[in-house]
Amino acid sequence: MVLEADAPRVDCLFCGPTVIAVPWARHNARHTLQFDQQVAWLARFAPRTVVAELMRVAWETVGSIISRVMADAILAGDNRFDGVRRIGIDDVSYRKGHKYLVVVYDHDRGTLLWAGQDRKKITLGRFFAQLGKERCHQIELVSADGADWISDMVILNCPNAKLCMDPYHLVTWVNEAIDDLRGRLRRAAERDRAKNLAGLYSDSRWVLLKDPARLTDDQRQTLAEITKINTPLLKAYLLKEKFRQILRQGGIDRIPHFNLWLAWALRSRIPEMVKVARRMRRYSTDIAHTLRYGLTNGPVEGLNSRIRQVINTARGFRTVNALIAMLHLTLGPDRPTLPGRP
Numbered sequence: 107m108v109l110e111a112d113a114p115r116v117d118c119l120f121c122g123p124t125v126i127a128v129p130w131a132r133h134n135a136r137h138t139l140q141f142d143q144q145v146a147w148l149a150r151f152a153p154r155t156v157v158a159e160l161m162r163v164a165w166e167t168v169g170s171i172i173s174r175v176m177a178d179a180i181l182a183g184d185n186r187f188d189g190v191r192r193i194g195i196d197d198v199s200y201r202k203g204h205k206y207l208v209v210v211y212d213h214d215r216g217t218l219l220w221a222g223q224d225r226k227k228i229t230l231g232r233f234f235a236q237l238g239k240e241r242c243h244q245i246e247l248v249s250a251d252g253a254d255w256i257s258d259m260v261i262l263n264c265p266n267a268k269l270c271m272d273p274y275h276l277v278t279w280v281n282e283a284i285d286d287l288r289g290r291l292r293r294a295a296e297r298d299r300a301k302n303l304a305g306l307y308s309d310s311r312w313v314l315l316k317d318p319a320r321l322t323d324d325q326r327q328t329l330a331e332i333t334k335i336n337t338p339l340l341k342a343y344l345l346k347e348k349f350r351q352i353l354r355q356g357g358i359d360r361i362p363h364f365n366l367w368l369a370w371a372l373r374s375r376i377p378e379m380v381k382v383a384r385r386m387r388r389y390s391t392d393i394a395h396t397l398r399y400g401l402t403n404g405p406v407e408g409l410n411s412r413i414r415q416v417i418n419t420a421r422g423f424r425t426v427n428a429l430i431a432m433l434h435l436t437l438g439p440d441r442p443t444l445p446g447r448p
Contacts, residue, residue, distance in 0.1 A: 132174050137163075140445040146175040147442050150435055153419050169428040176431040179440040186439050187237050190219065194249040194406035195256050197225045198413050200429060207430070208233070209413065211406045213249070218409060218437040223426045227255045234263040249396075249403045251275045252389055271392040272403035273353040280346045281315050283382040287342050288314060290378070306331055307339070314343050338376045345371055345379055352397070360397045365390075412437060 116126045130138050137145075141161075145168060148157045154168045161168075192213035197206045206225040209218060210233055220236070222229040234242055245264040250256040251272050260267055292307035310332055313325045321329065332340055349367055352360050368390065371383035386393065396402070416436055417429070434440065 132178070135171075135174060137171065142171045142175050143442050143445045145171045146435060147444050149432070150441065166424060169424060169432075172435055173428055173431040175442055176434045176438075176440070179434075179442065186219070187241055190214070190237070190241065191244060192247040192249075192401060193219060193245060194401075194403050195230070195260075196251060196403060196406045196410060197253075198410040200413070200417060200426070207413070207426075207433075209406070209409060209433075211409050212439075213247075213401065213405060215439060216405065217439045218433055221430045221433050223430070225255070227259050230256065230259040231263075234259065237263075247395070247399055247401050249401045249406065251403060252392070257392075268395045268399070269392045270396040270399060270401040271389050273396060274403065274407070276353065276386070276393065277346075277350060279382050279385065280349055283378040284314050284339070284342050284346055285311065287376060287378040288339060291337065291339060303335075306335075310339075314339070314346075318347065338374075341374060342376055342379050345374065356397050356400050358398045361394045364393060364397060409437065 111128070113125050113128055115123055118124050130140075132139065132142065135142065145157060145161050145163070148160065149168060149172055152160075154165055157168050158165045163171075190212055194211040194213055195208070196211075197208050199205065200207050206223075208222045208225060208229045210220040211217075212219040220233045222232055242263045243266055245267040247270055248256075248260050248264065248267045249270045249272060250260070252275055257269055260269060288307055288311060292304050295301075295304035295307060306328070310328050313321065313328045313332075316325065318329075332343070345367070348370075352363050352367060368383055368387060371379045372387075374380060374383075413433060416432055435442070
């Protein structure tokens with residue numbers, strides 16, 4: 107069945123000659139509202155090539171339809187920012203060549219709240235501008251990975267928010283320090299022609315970084331040999347495990363334990379551990395917030411994995427805006443339904 111209707115042209119004072127608005131289609135769209143809605147719904151579950159084949163439109167047209175539908179949904183649903191209290195901020199690579207998106211996650215609703223192009227302060231500033239001053243003041247907790255460009259913008263725009271450092275990144279800092287120490291000791295053993303000791307240090311890399319409960323029998327034997335030698339590497343390993351225990355247990359009563367751990371690391375006389383302890387001392391308040399409130403960036407990392415899955419499923423995007431629209435479609439709170447259904 108084919109429906110035809112007149113769509114006369116008008117002379118707009120701002121746009122010039124243009125087609126008059128009609129109630130069944132969007133501006134500059136060649137498809138009806140219901141057609142757009144069905145394409146957008148299908149795109150949530152199938153690759154764009156499949157949607158294009160099924161709906162008999164071009165691959166690029168699917169992206170244009172998604173952008174139109176989500177732009178209207180976001181414009182009509184500005185209240186998605188209402189009631190936001192706990193957010194997580196991170197960046198995710200979407201293309202080779204250091205191309206990044208900044209993503210904001212709503213911890214309470216478990217959905218993508220906002221996404222923007224480029225890992226910069228100005229990008230995060232656009233989010234806070236859309237959020238508005240009143241809603242910015244209502245933000246209570248923000249989880250992040252310790253990046254200065256995030257913390258600076260949160261402090262500037264959300265005076266009532268408490269920053270929480272992500273435990274995963276904190277443990278990564280300690281692991282990197284242990285690996286640097288192990289490499290330094292291995293090189294020193296090679297210079298002294300202590301082949302057995304150098305081999306032990308070389309074989310102990312994953313033993314020192316791995317969860318002790320998951321060590322194999324051979325790895326436990328390697329750890330026992332390191333314990334017998336009683337080198338600075340053993341002290342650094344014990345520091346790492348104590349730190350992991352503090353983070354795993356969490357709670358306000360762990361804050362004094364963290365302060366004691368910090369003092370222990372600073373007095374360890376191990377350059378690598380002293381360096382990482384001084385780095386953590388800069389974020390001691392944020393780490394205390396993490397222990398007190400238990401907010402981590404784990405859900406945001408999970409969101410990043412789903413973003414990469416969306417990119418792989420779609421087989422690419424012509425523009426970043428099309429990618430962001432697709433992310434809002436599949437991971438955001440505003441998701442279209444099938445036409446004619448609730």
